[in-house]
Amino acid sequence: xxxVTQSPTHLIKTRGxxxxxxxxxxxxxxxxxxxxxxxxxxxxxxxxxxxxEERQRGNFxxxxxxxxFPNYSSELNVNALLLGDSALYLCASxxxxxxxxxxxxxxxxxxx
Amino acid sequence: xxxVEQSLFLSVREGDSSVINCTYTDSSSTYLYWYKQEPGxxxxxxxxxxxxxxxxxxxxxxxxxNKKDKHLSLRIADTQTGDSAIYFCAAxxxxxxxxxxxxxxxxxxx
Numbered sequence: 001x002x003x004v005t006q007s008p009t010h011l012i013k014t015r016g017x018x019x020x021x022x023x024x025x026x027x028x029x030x031x032x033x034x035x036x037x038x039x040x041x042x043x044x045x046x047x048x049x050x051x052x053e054e055r056q057r058g059n060f061x062x063x064x065x066x067x068x069f070p071n072y073s074s075e076l077n078v079n080a081l082l083l084g085d086s087a088l089y090l091c092a093s094x095x096x097x098x099x100x101x102x103x104x105x106x107x108x109x110x111x112x
Numbered sequence: 113x114x115x116v117e118q119s120l121f122l123s124v125r126e127g128d129s130s131v132i133n134c135t136y137t138d139s140s141s142t143y144l145y146w147y148k149q150e151p152g153x154x155x156x157x158x159x160x161x162x163x164x165x166x167x168x169x170x171x172x173x174x175x176x177x178n179k180k181d182k183h184l185s186l187r188i189a190d191t192q193t194g195d196s197a198i199y200f201c202a203a204x205x206x207x208x209x210x211x212x213x214x215x216x217x218x219x220x221x222x
Contacts, residue, residue: 004154031208042116042200042212043155056207090154094208099143101210103155 002027004093004104012110013081021076021107025093032074033101034066037088049074050096081111116203118213125221130188132216134201139182141203146175146186149198149215158186158199188218196220 005024013019025032031050035043045058049068068074072093078085088108092101115137124130136144143162147155161168161175161184168175174187184201198215205211 006154033208033210035210040214042202042214043210045209045211048207048209056209058209092155092210096208099160099204099208100157101208102157103147105154 004091004102006089006091006104006107008107009105010108010110012112015081015083015111017081018077018079019081019109021078021089021091021109023074023076023091023093023104025072025074025091026102029093029095029102030072031094031096032068032072033092033094034074034076035090035092036060037090037106039087043090046076078109083111085109086111116201116211116213118199118201118216120214121217121219123219123221124191126191126193128191130191130195130218130220132186132188132199132201132218134184134186134213136182136184136201136203136211138203138205138211139179141205143204144177144184145202145204145210146173147200147202147212149200151197155200191218191220193220193222 007022033048034046037043048056052068063079065077088106090106091104094101145160146158172189176185200215202210202212
């Protein structure tokens with residue numbers, strides 16, 4: 001079992017650009033959540049996807065959007081990038097009915 | 113509120129016990145987690161405790177939960193240099209959203 005995999009591992013973008021991050025959940029998991037972890041901080045919940053729909057959303061602007069595919073993989077899109085969007089973006093997968101969430105290694109996004 | 117708070121740093125000598133503390137405000141959580149993050153890595157689920165338990169032991173790890181004071185602690189016995197990392201406590205909310213503390217950086221000196 002490959003666990004939760006995220007791509008790319010690192011990314012550098014310019015202010016104003018758009019970015020797409022990808023996540024493949026652990027085998028058998030149907031729920032994907034995304035978190036933003038700024039340097040020196042704990043992860044902050046962005047949103048959660050289940051059955052291809054956004055089920056919960058944290059306090060993030062509409063520039064942050066996502067998608068879940070029929071195979072349960074997910075994408076996080078961020079438009080009009082700001083310097084403050086520089087962070088480690090973590091994907092977590094779980095079973096809807098279970099309480100254990102497993103995290104990927106994250107994508108380190110740097111906005112210059 | 114959705115606050116989870118931790119002290120930021122802890123330094124111990126190899127072989128000593130480490131105790132990492134966490135306080136939370138919402139008492140409705142049915143369970144609480146401890147995650148470990150090594151430099152440049154994602155989060156590793158270390159252990160969890162259900163809210164109807166006071167203590168859980170798992171090899172070198174002991175979790176204590178004081179529901180009255182809304183206080184959670186993680187004790188690592190015989191701390192090793194490989195335990196150096198950032199430790200996060202986390203509380204789930206309805207639907208599975210996790211609220212994390214700021215993390216405690218554990219430094220283990222040989």
